[in-house]
Amino acid sequence: MIKVHDRIDVAAADLPRLQAMIATAYLPAAAARGLTLVDSAVSPPLVLVDRPLTLWLQWELANVEAFWIARNIGGNDPSVAAFWSEVDGFCVDRERSYLLPDQPAHSAALLTRPTSLSAYLVRPGGWRETAQLYLRTGADENARRTVEDVLAGAAGLPGLSFQQWGTNSVTDFGAGHYTWDLLYPDAATAAAAHASPLWQQHVMPVLRKYCASWSALGLDTIGAGLRNSKLTGGVKRTALFRRLAGADGARAPGFEAATLDMPAHIDSIINWRLSRARVLDWDSGHQTWDYVWEQEYASLDGLLGAYMIHPHHWAHVDRAFDPESGQQFIDVRLCHAFCSQAESLLGCEAP
Incomplete structure (x- = not known):
């Protein structure tokens, strides 16, 4: 299982617009590509005058093969790039990351480490x-x-x-x-x-x-x-x-x-x-x-x-x-x- 984490920083006044766009223009197609939304949250739990809100979205993909299928479909669908371009037009910042479950013994075995290339x-x-x-x-x-x-x-x-x-x-x-x-x-x-x-x-x-x-x-x-x-x-x-x-x-x-x-x-x-x-x-x-x-x-x-x-x-x-x-x-x-x-x-x- 691959966990996908979206962080989207957005002005409080624009949060409803963002949420509506995700619900109507993004979620159905994302599900068709294999992405399952498992959680969403907003932080901080209040509106501050000097900083934006952050919308957190957590998704799941079945495996690496599912990742590449979703990437291939999304990368070749102009509507996906157009959606995120519109989001970028009014949001402050965003980033998608990929997470490893926090199970210390399991995680330590899965984390890969680089080898030195200096000799090559x-x-x-x-x-x-x-x-x-x-x-x-x-x-x-x-x-x-x-x-x-x-x-x-x-x-x-x-x-x-x-x-x-x-x-x-x-x-x-x-x-x-x-x-x-x-x-x-x-x-x-x-x-x-x-x-x-x-x-x-x-x-x-x-x-x-x-x-x-x-x-x-x-x-x-x-x-x-x-x-x-x-x-x-x-x-x-x-x-x-x-x-x-x-x-x-x-x-x-x-x-x-x-x-x-x-x-x-x-x-x-x-x-x-x-x-x-x-x-x-x-x-x-x-x-x-x-x-x-x-x-x-x-x-x-x-x-x-x-x-x-x-x-x-x-x-x-x-x-x-x-x-x-x-x-x-x-x-x-x-x-x-x-x-x-x-x-x-x-x-x-x-x-």
Whole structure:
């Protein structure tokens, strides 16, 4: 059982409006998403002239699977974000938290603790570019084969240190059909490769013909780590994030630190890199991104299992993505791509 706790600070005059909105515009849909309201209260038990009232709401969700179902439905329903946007328009502050039952022996066993990452932290060398390639609607096997042949042939780009491409397992969450990574000694070498005949006469014409769009990003490292630079036969996950329009930029350092702290709690993340995204001149211009968050796993279970069910993810970091949290910083329209890889791309960047 997961306990969900909402704290909403509101002026006394606006409390009836808030309560009515929750009862009529929020509760029915919340119940349909799996949230059960178990308690509500107001504090303090009087009106003070120098401070707002606080409405406390406590909900329950059956388990972590129910959490992600509710999050997926709520994150993709514009009416949920619209509801909380209206609440934010007249309330002072709010925050959603997740609680562990206060049973000391039980709680102590469930509380997770981070491990030190100091032995694994690295500063990647070289200059890397990453791309998501979105095929045109109705692309057939011939189109796929042509694109894949060009990606494989791009290994001949002048100055290229390493490249890797993979077919993404799913495209349901903003992912392209392919993830393509290119590593160069430096940005100048990459620019020269982009000017080469192979790039200009072969790579770009195929992308323009067979892809509806593509995101092409250069990576400015915020932090990275390697537990196993020689990882083979693993899974690479590439997530692209954009800041929520109007979000307070002061939240960026906290979001970045919490994201980079994930491997300290989730040891299935073997290698990782968080970067600020730099839009490249060969980007198709259809989307903008602010962050690239890459992880490598030994198997798909590490991503879809341990990563998804760990409380550092769903109870802590995910609040930056959740319109219901009161702490949202990242737009819910993200890219979540993952594909098999023969060898560790992040390991190839080790200085």
